[in-house]
Amino acid sequence: MAQKPSIPKGTRDFSPAEVAKRQYIIQIMKTNFEKFGYQPIETPSFENSETLMGKYGEEGDRLIFKILNSGDYLAKANEVVLSAKDSQKLTATISEKALRYDLTVPFARYVVQHQNEIEFPFKRYQIQPVWRADRPQKGRFREFYQCDADVVGSTSLWQEVELVQLYDSVFSELRLEGVTIKINNRKILSGIAEVIGASDKLIDFTVALDKLDKIGEEGVKKEMTEKGISAAALEKVQPLFNFSGTITEKLQKLSVLLASSDEGKKGIEELSFICDNVLKLGLSAATLDLDVTLARGLNYYTGAIFEVSAPEKVALGSIGGGGRYDDLTGIFGLRNMSGVGISFGLDRIYLVLEELNLFPETVTATSAALFINYGNEEAFYAMKAITELRKSSIKVEMYPENAKVGKQFQHADKRGIPFAVIVGATEIQSKKYSLKNLVTGEQLLVDFEELKEKLS
Template sequence: MAQIKPSLAKGTRDFSPLEMEKRNYIFDTIKTVFKKYGYQEIQTPSFENLQTLTGKYGDEGDKLIFKILNSGDFIAKISPEKYTTLNANSLTPLIAEKALRYDLTVPFARYVVMHQNDITLPFKRFQIQPVWRADRPQKGRYREFYQCDVDVVGSESLLNEAEFILIYKEALTNLGLRDFTIKLNNRKLLAGIADIIGKPDLLIDMTVAIDKLDKIGLDGVKKELISKGFDDADLAKLDPIISLSGSNSDKLATLKQVLKDSEVGQKGLEEVDMVLTYVSKLEAPALDNVEVDITLARGLNYYTGSIFEVKTNEVAMGSIGGGGRYDDLTGMFGLKGLTGVGISFGADRIYDVLSELNLFPESTTKGTQVLLTNFDQSAEDFALQLLHSFRRKGIASEFYPTTAKLKKQLSYADQKKIPYVVMLGTEEVSSGVLTLKNMTTGEQQKMSKEELLNIF
């Protein structure tokens, strides 16, 4: 058999023990905040039926779904005649019935519908699992990455949106970030803008284009809008709206005048104002991190109300979180009238940010604390008893598994960054005087077993 050079699939990564300690620090910090606000954890499968996922993310999102080929000789089941009339889109359902999940929100909606008789509404859940997107890999963007989602369904209260702002602020602050912006918009405001322009039927095209503002700039957005059916007069109305500046109050006051003739736009303004009011009542300082941003579109078709996006201002990075309200997502699975709202933390991007800013605490890299040497078979029974005593006290400890020269064992401890080594041989066991070596300073101390255990 030919030897194959090992390689990683593009857009994926391995994680070392040290990296896993840091990643788990992020997950645990975020999970603690989720639980504090009354959310409970669930998990869903890594892949779903393709029909469950398609049509939920817009045309551009659907293109990024990883499809799973059917097992067996799936090609044999398609007649040769069909190949002459089929294109890639029409062929896909015939050869792929499953797909890797694109996000955690749609699988959650499916979960709610299937378990509607087992859950208590409002249902507050969080979920920390990987998702997959066939996107072009770049800094901060991977094809396999983790999302940390928190959602509530069965509640129309905008108090939920306000609490999500507080969850973002508390979790990111607990992770050590200080300068970040929680952007807030409402799809009803965008619908109102489409109304006053006279192009309500092009709302999706407008939001998809506006959502690319950071990537392609204002000129690029205008060019795309023109290609979708907007004209120069429409862009003249849209330009001052996209360019809104000032405080949140200033922006809302301007929008109130601009959208005075749009019922849906006025409703969106009321909702944004109510979310900000709730935040001020719950924790007024949190408003310092909130920015009303009318250009925030979140190019997912299922959002119907509030939409969020979070960016750090300390590192050049895309969004590290986002979400919004979806009033009819479960309706796609047959359960009508169940509103929901949720947000997500981009754990992989947060990891990159914390690494660049050197914000991981030293405790996240804390592994084995003490190594017991093994260079005398007769001392093994004593070593195993001591190992048991360490572990009963909750001290992470190891016994070097085979007899070896001391230099090799000390090298092992050094490479694993184990801070202490206990020297164990026939002499130490018979005398009861053990030697503890500090691997950082090189200092050695002699002490009894009891004294040793008390130190740790």
């Protein structure tokens, strides 16, 4: 007996109903992206390894799926490295390509490669799958879609203001209220590292701090200590672990803490501008909050950073994030090209909408009617009506075989099709159609225009 096939852990098949719900979310995102002036692009599913490696920090690099070179990939492998079983060095000789980890770095590569064709500032959106060799768990998959909106070629902080509004606009249309858009600034984190005497360990400091909601205060302190951050530095950073108040109050506390850091003060100035204007313009579905522990582990953020949390009633964590990356295109040779962008976590947003029962019933609506097949003559008469109904964008279909009528009705029931259209000799002779409501059992004899009206 053949073994039942399976799919890799961290991946999923999607049923017609699930695809319909995903497309509902994607369409709302596309509509809002374009409403805000963003244009669509697409990039390859895999990139040259050198494009991706070293752009996400040590932890990110480990999660990149490498693609083995085609053919006899071991033939060109270094014998010494192969004998030593040094996987890190060996990978570089047998794998020259990798699946994309996110959409931002490929976008930076795209901008550099097509810089002479692009009109700056360039606002793009991109909705494509990405891959991460992560440990699968609820809301965390190895293959998932990202939905990004970025603008490059402008240093204006109005872009950050607009991106917060874009988040809010999408969540409003999805009827997803209670979302929190957390904001921080990497300059503030740099300033904190500076005033506590840990500037040389900025990455270690931010990566550990970013895990506060996952491993707690003691876990963060333990990791910082292991990375060589002193006890004295931890004592100075203690206020961050219980940093409460309004955005204005938090900014005032930061002004005191970072009084001796020019970098930190610049971060406060940028955050003040963004937060003040967002709050004055107002939000519909989301709440803006300043979170000083928000670091995001990606090395390329240089200014504002965002993370979106699902409503408290849904224990799912982040459903989006992003930030300002002034130096990202510099790694590909294009200097002084500032960018800022955000990402929506499609899969997690789907889970949140499902848990809160926020998908409209019409999203998964199937065909409006099933025409019952009584034979070729009846089927031809039915197909003429079906053809005209489809021209009016009415979703209808005919059962393909002249099977038992009970089986055909059962098929409609299982598919959730609300109407059956019965076409026999009597209907053909009178040039009409019997329309049966499969929910109420009511049956009417109608002409084509009446049929069209009732199925619309």
